[in-house]
Amino acid sequence: xxxxxxxxxxxxxxxxxxxxxxxxxxxxxxxxxxxxxxxxxxxxxxxxxxxxxxxxxxxxxxxxxxxxxxxxxxxxxxxxxxxxxxxxxxxxxxxxxxxxxxxxxxxxxxx
Amino acid sequence: xxxxxxxxxxxxxxxxxxxxxxxxxxxxxxxxxxxxxxxxxxxxxxxxxxxxxxxxxxxxxxxxxxxxxxxxxxxxxxxxxxxxxxxxxxxxxxxxxxxxxxxxxxxxxxxxxxxxxxxxxxxxxxxxxxxxxxxxxxxxxxxxxxxxxxxxxxxxxxxxxxxxxxxxxxxxxxxxxxxxxxxxxxxxxxxxxxxxxxxxxxxxxxxxxxxxxxxxxxxxxxxxxxxxxxxxxxxxxxxxxxxxxxxxxxxxxxxxxxxxxxxxxxxxxxxxxxxxxxxxxxxxxxxxxxxxxxxxxxxxxxxxxxxxxxxxxxxxxxxxxxxxxxxxxxxxxxxxxxxxxxxxxxxxxxxxxxxxxxxxxxxxxxxxxxxxxxxxxxxxxxxxxxxxxxxxxxxxxxxxxxxxxxxxxxxxxxxxxxxxxxxxxxxxxxxxxxxxxxxxxxxxxxxxxxxxxxxxxxxxxxxx
Numbered sequence: 001x002x003x004x005x006x007x008x009x010x011x012x013x014x015x016x017x018x019x020x021x022x023x024x025x026x027x028x029x030x031x032x033x034x035x036x037x038x039x040x041x042x043x044x045x046x047x048x049x050x051x052x053x054x055x056x057x058x059x060x061x062x063x064x065x066x067x068x069x070x071x072x073x074x075x076x077x078x079x080x081x082x083x084x085x086x087x088x089x090x091x092x093x094x095x096x097x098x099x100x101x102x103x104x105x106x107x108x109x110x111x
Numbered sequence: 112x113x114x115x116x117x118x119x120x121x122x123x124x125x126x127x128x129x130x131x132x133x134x135x136x137x138x139x140x141x142x143x144x145x146x147x148x149x150x151x152x153x154x155x156x157x158x159x160x161x162x163x164x165x166x167x168x169x170x171x172x173x174x175x176x177x178x179x180x181x182x183x184x185x186x187x188x189x190x191x192x193x194x195x196x197x198x199x200x201x202x203x204x205x206x207x208x209x210x211x212x213x214x215x216x217x218x219x220x221x222x223x224x225x226x227x228x229x230x231x232x233x234x235x236x237x238x239x240x241x242x243x244x245x246x247x248x249x250x251x252x253x254x255x256x257x258x259x260x261x262x263x264x265x266x267x268x269x270x271x272x273x274x275x276x277x278x279x280x281x282x283x284x285x286x287x288x289x290x291x292x293x294x295x296x297x298x299x300x301x302x303x304x305x306x307x308x309x310x311x312x313x314x315x316x317x318x319x320x321x322x323x324x325x326x327x328x329x330x331x332x333x334x335x336x337x338x339x340x341x342x343x344x345x346x347x348x349x350x351x352x353x354x355x356x357x358x359x360x361x362x363x364x365x366x367x368x369x370x371x372x373x374x375x376x377x378x379x380x381x382x383x384x385x386x387x388x389x390x391x392x393x394x395x396x397x398x399x400x401x402x403x404x405x406x407x408x409x410x411x412x413x414x415x416x417x418x419x420x421x422x423x424x425x426x427x428x429x430x431x432x433x434x435x436x437x438x439x440x441x442x443x444x445x446x447x448x449x450x451x452x453x454x455x456x457x458x459x460x461x462x463x464x465x466x467x468x469x470x471x472x473x474x475x476x477x478x479x480x481x482x483x484x485x486x487x488x489x490x491x492x493x494x495x496x497x498x499x500x501x502x503x504x505x506x507x508x509x510x511x512x513x514x515x516x517x518x519x520x521x522x523x524x525x526x527x528x529x530x531x532x533x534x535x536x537x538x539x540x541x542x543x544x545x546x547x548x549x550x551x552x553x554x555x556x557x558x559x560x561x562x563x564x565x566x567x568x569x570x571x572x573x574x575x
Contacts, residue, residue, distance in 0.1 A: 027148060028155040046156070047179035050148060051187040060327050060334075076148045083326035 003042060012044070012052050014095065017080060017088040020062060024079040027053065053078055061087050127171055128153065131181075138185035145188060153178060216396070219267055223392040227260035228385030235380075242379060249384075251290045251302055254309035259283065260392040262313075262320050268399060269324040279319050286312055286565065293569045300510045301569040308514075311561035314342065315554070332544070335551035340464045341398055347408065348394035356386045413462040417480050420455055424487035427451070431494055445502075445515065448495040452522055455488040459529060463547060474537040482533040485526055492523045510572040514564055521560055525553055 019025060019033050027049055034042050056062045061084035066074050080088070132150060135141050141149075156174035161167060178184065234252070239245035262283070266276060290309065295302040318338045322329025329335070360378060367374045427448070462481055496519045503512050528549055535541035 026151070028152045045179050046152060046177045047149075047184040048187060050145065050152075050184075054145075054188075060325065060331075073151055073154065074147065075151050076144075081327070086326065 008042070008044065011042075012049075013056065014088060014091040015042075016049075016052065016056065017061065017084055017091070020078055020080040021085065021088060024077045026075040026077050028075075030078075056084070060084075124157070124167055124171060131175060134181055135184070138181065138188075140185050140189035149178065149184070216268070220264060220392055220396040223260040223264050224389035225385075226263075227256060227388035227392055230259065231256040231384045231388045232381075240380075247295065247299060247302060247306075251306040251309070252287075253306065254313045255283075255287055255290075256388045257391045258310070258313035258317055260388070261395045262317055264392045264395050265317065265320045269320065271320065271324060275323065276320065279316055283313075283316055289566055294574045295569070296573075296575050298575065301572050301574055304510055304514050304568055305565040308561040308564045311557055312565060315558035315561075318554070332548040332551040335554065336464055336547055339460055339551075341395075343461055343464060344398045345391075345394045348397045349390050352390045352394060353387070356390065360386070413458055413465050414477060417458050417462060417477070417484055420451075420458055421480065421484045421487055423451065424455065424484065424491055428487065428490055428494070445495055445498050448491060448498075449515065449518065449522075452488055452492055452495070452519075452526075455484055456522065456525065459485060460550065463550065466543065473539075474533075478533060478537065482530060482537065485530040485533060489523065489526045489530060492519055492526060495519055496523060510568055510575065513572075514568065517560055517564070521556055525550075525556075528553065 015034060016030060019030055025033070027046075030053075031044060031046055031049060034044060053062070053064075057064055057078070060081060062078045062080050064076050064078050067077050068074050128150065131153070132146060135146055135149065153171075153174045156177060157167070157170040160170035160173055165173070231249070231252075234245065234248045237248075239248045242249065265271075286309070290302075290305055293302070293305075318335065319329050321338045321341060322331070322334040325331065325334040325337075327334055360383060363382065364374065364378055459481055462477065466477075496516075499512060499516050499519060503516060506512070529546065532541060532546035532549055536543055536546060
């Protein structure tokens with residue numbers, strides 16, 4: 001299923017924050033994780049992720065640090081901040097409101 | 112297995128990646144750090160695809176394709192990038208309501224500029240018309256005239272609520288009353304000291320308004336560092352606009368002189384003060400509009416002047432020790448010492464704001480230069496402090512000397528803490544974040560001291 005551009009954009013932030021809440025990660029791994037948890041249904045174009053990460057960083061919702069992998073190559077890791085955790089909590093509760101409303105309509109329709 | 116493949120044609124991959132990188136590099140919005148991040152991504156991608164059995168060329172092509180067109184990446188980066196300068200001082204609004212808000216903002220800023228100018232004319236209502244005779248009235252209120260419109264602008268810009276800002280506004284009002292209601296007798300030293308320290312208090316208040324909408328709060332070191340950047344950039348804008356204003360005034364006076372019309376009074380009473388105090392909200396607006404326009408200048412400025420200042424300080428120390436001069440004999444030497452020290456501290460603060468601690472995780476030669484500057488400044492401050500103490504013991508405590516003593520002690524403590532921070536950072540015992548956090552919390556002490564000088568000094572020194 002091809003998700004609309006708007007919905008992809010709207011869900012990108014909470015998805016990224018939720019992934020980073022599990023543990024700190026780097027761009028490539030985040031994309032892999034998104035594919036994995038959505039059974040390949042959500043696939044972001046790889047280049048789109050980094051601007052979003054950088055925006056979140058400039059909003060102090062996440063921070064970043066460089067770390068060398070075993071191969072000696074450096075990767076930029078991102079880590080969620082307290083503000084990021086709060087933000088995620090807020091977005092999640094907003095989403096559950098939407099989810100609940102849609103479920104409600106679904107129930108009424110099937111009645 | 113994959114390692115073997117890599118070995119057999121690794122030259123090709125490296126060459127291809129280099130080509131691709133140089134294409135990315137030519138895009139204005141992609142900085143060196145972004146480049147490394149994207150390269151790392153492509154290499155991860157290539158590795159995984161090769162593990163699935165694709166050839167190295169296929170893997171590379173697919174990895175690059177997945178990342179997207181270079182021009183589109185650039186565009187995406189441009190939206191958030193800090194390196195995206197120049198192109199649009201006025202960012203086209205994304206939506207209609209944004210466009211409306213932009214227009215409203217411009218109107219508000221212009222209104223605040225006029226307001227700032229008129230604010231500085233209030234003393235005229237109280238009969239303080241002659242600038243020369245009543246200079247003190249204007250001097251003691253200058254910080255209020257300059258910063259209050261900026262505070263109002265930031266208050267609006269950050270959509271702060273009145274209730275949350277009530278205390279800060281009240282503090283502002285209290286200071287306005289204190290500086291104007293306190294009596295002042297000859298030689299007006301306490302009042303002049305108050306006027307000198309008012310900008311620190313106003314800046315501290317502005318910092319509150321600036322930072323209180325940040326998710327991490329206005330006390331957080333990163334928020335405060337952003338405020339330091341804001342002020343630095345605002346300062347540059349102020350100077351630039353001010354230079355333009357001086358040219359404008361010069362032209363006006365010159366032209367009317369040719370026409371033999373005397374407009375000196377108009378310029379002195381209206382054009383110059385309204386122009387001067389109108390600059391500040393405009394400068395704040397420009398910084399907010401294009402936060403990144405000056406950021407690329409700040410590191411250049413601090414890097415140019417850090418070594419130069421270091422040599423000035425060395426020369427000062429040399430001038431003190433070689434023909435052993437008793438600096439304490441001369442009051443104005445001490446004042447100049449202090450000004451230079453404050454500038455040295457400002458330079459350190461600036462290079463702090465300019466440094467990208469993400470990009471430069473280790474101490475660079477510039478940090479060492481800053482440390483050298485700090486150490487030289489500590490020596491100079493110690494000399495100045497000795498001078499002040501000797502003058503104090505000889506002439507007793509006056510308002511000016513007590514203020515100088517306090518300032519130099521605080522300055523010395525700050526410089527020493529900074530130097531310790533930089534040394535620990537250089538020896539990898541502390542991070543750059545520690546230095547920033549220390550410095551940002553130290554701002555409290557400056558605000559506290561300024562409050563003491565403005566509020567308590569006149570009382571202690573009986574308003575003289």
